[in-house]
Amino acid sequence: MQLLLDDPRTDQLRRVHAGLIGCFGRIIRPPDKRRTPEWTLVQGVIGAQTKTAISNASTDALLARFGTWDAVADVPVEELEAMLAAQSFPRVAAERLSACLKAIRKQRGSVTLAHLSNLPTPEAMAWLEILPGVARKNSAGVMNASTFNRKAMVIDGHHRRTMQRIGIVAEKADTAKTYDTLMPILPEEWSAADMDEHHLLLKKLGQRFCKPRSMDCPNCPVLADCRTGSARLNR
Numbered sequence: 001m002q003l004l005l006d007d008p009r010t011d012q013l014r015r016v017h018a019g020l021i022g023c024f025g026r027i028i029r030p031p032d033k034r035r036t037p038e039w040t041l042v043q044g045v046i047g048a049q050t051k052t053a054i055s056n057a058s059t060d061a062l063l064a065r066f067g068t069w070d071a072v073a074d075v076p077v078e079e080l081e082a083m084l085a086a087q088s089f090p091r092v093a094a095e096r097l098s099a100c101l102k103a104i105r106k107q108r109g110s111v112t113l114a115h116l117s118n119l120p121t122p123e124a125m126a127w128l129e130i131l132p133g134v135a136r137k138n139s140a141g142v143m144n145a146s147t148f149n150r151k152a153m154v155i156d157g158h159h160r161r162t163m164q165r166i167g168i169v170a171e172k173a174d175t176a177k178t179y180d181t182l183m184p185i186l187p188e189e190w191s192a193a194d195m196d197e198h199h200l201l202l203k204k205l206g207q208r209f210c211k212p213r214s215m216d217c218p219n220c221p222v223l224a225d226c227r228t229g230s231a232r233l234n235r
């Protein structure tokens with residue numbers, strides 16, 4: 001009988017996680033900072049190429065001004081565009097948001113994601129990814145970073161790039177492929193909050209050491225586990 005061996009990348013992920021905590025400290029999202037699934041969805045839909053803090057502020061401003069997501073769904077795109085002026089692509093964000101909220105209301109009668117709480121995570125994510133403007137990063141965000149607090153790894157550009165350079169996912173893997181590679185090899189003891197923290201730590205790694213156009217490998221906290229860093233320093 002053939003024994004199933006653990007994937008060595010699982011331990012590699014544990015070591016990377018520990019190294020990142022050693023460098024950056026713990027990054028734990030307090031329970032009272034988790035937002036509703038609908039808020040998290042909107043923040044993702046309008047957030048392309050925009051800093052998280054700006055998208056957070058825009059999402060809060062929409063809700064403060066109009067009161068409910070159903071009311072936001074009725075706002076003309078031009079008005080939404082003006083409200084989203086701080087986003088990198090206000091027109092695209094407004095069009096996507098309007099289409100997304102209307103699509104939810106058409107299917108559910110109002111802008112609510114409450115029905116997803118009864119679905120397994122993969123099915124809930126598949127339902128979200130049919131909506132206009134929603135891709136894997138956003139669907140995983142709704143599952144993991146909102147009050148749903150489910151096991152799903154959020155993958156942004158920093159996360160994808162660092163995982164590729166470290167050598168845990170294939171070099172040209174897109175977000176969905178990166179997600180599909182990582183989810184089966186994550187340490188089984190990791191909670192949804194651990195996954196959230198892991199993602200936030202990798203973001204910091206990508207911002208501080210492993211930037212898109214420059215890498216500070218000699219000082220990087222995960223050098224010992226990084227294929228690219230080892231190759232660069234052993235040239």
Ligand code: SF4
Pocket residue numbers: 162165166209210211215216217220221222223226227228229230
């Ligand atoms: S060792 Fe270099 S390539 Fe690897 S994660 Fe760190 S900065 Fe990026």
